[in-house]
Amino acid sequence: MKKTSRQMQKEHTKELLLKTAYEVFSERGIMNTRMSDIAQAGGVSHGTMFVHFQTQEALIEEVVDTYAQKIALRTHELAQSCESVEAILRAHLSGIMEFEPFYRRLVIESPLLPTGARDCMVMIQSAVSLHFSSAMQRREKTAEEGDVPVSILFNMWIGLIHYYLVNNDLFAPDGHVIERWGETLLQNFLKLLPKAALS
Structure with a gap:
């Protein structure tokens, strides 16, 4: 069934609000941002926010879920063709760097977020832990x-x-932590790994 122009406009507005919330959360913090802040930044009325998100908690959960999925997918895309631990960890850093301001807010505010939003951190970590564990499997034979x-x-x-x-x-x-310190952190972490994991 073809969508009406009203339905398409409603979807477009919701996408705009999710993107705007992502940007405002990245800059100001998730828990420090009010619905009215996002409405103002998105150029919509305060009431329009409640057409799409019944509560601030619902907004937070949807924004975090949407962008956590993007971070996890991007990390997986970057890491899936990597064979070495070093390449996988470098892919992980690249995935974070693309979303660093928002990811940083998630790390800092995770304990304060609604349960559904907190669970998204597990999803993000799972995207890289799968690849890391696979690359480290050869270590099991020589542990x-x-x-x-x-x-x-x-x-x-x-x-x-x-x-x-x-x-x-x-x-x-x-500036950004990953851009400035990523390579240093990676090279020093690799020194902690058994040589068998790096071969």
Whole structure:
């Protein structure tokens, strides 16, 4: 069935509001932004916001879900043809860098977000952990007693990246953390991995 011009306009407005919310959340923070801020930035009335999102929580969940899927998909696209751990982690950094201001807000504000939005962080991490684990499987054959488990290594990588993102004001106050520190973090993290994982 062909959509009416009214339906198409409604869909267009909702897409505009999702994109506008993404931009405002990236700049001001998710929990610091009101529905009226997004309405103003999107050039619509405050009432129009409630036509598309019944509550602020619903807006947050939909924006986070939409862009978390984009981040996860982009990370997967970049990593799926990579064979080495180094290439996969570099792909992960590239995926984050494309969405860094928003991703940084997700990292910082995740504990404060609605449950559905918090769950999206797991989806984003899963996109890279799958590739990381696959690349590390060869380590299982040569693992020695005392080697750090793959799950802990992955969590160390995520923790390292998130620490730098959360402390953006210290590490890259005038720019982006991943652009400035990504390669340094990657090269130093690789030193922690068993040589078998890098061969």
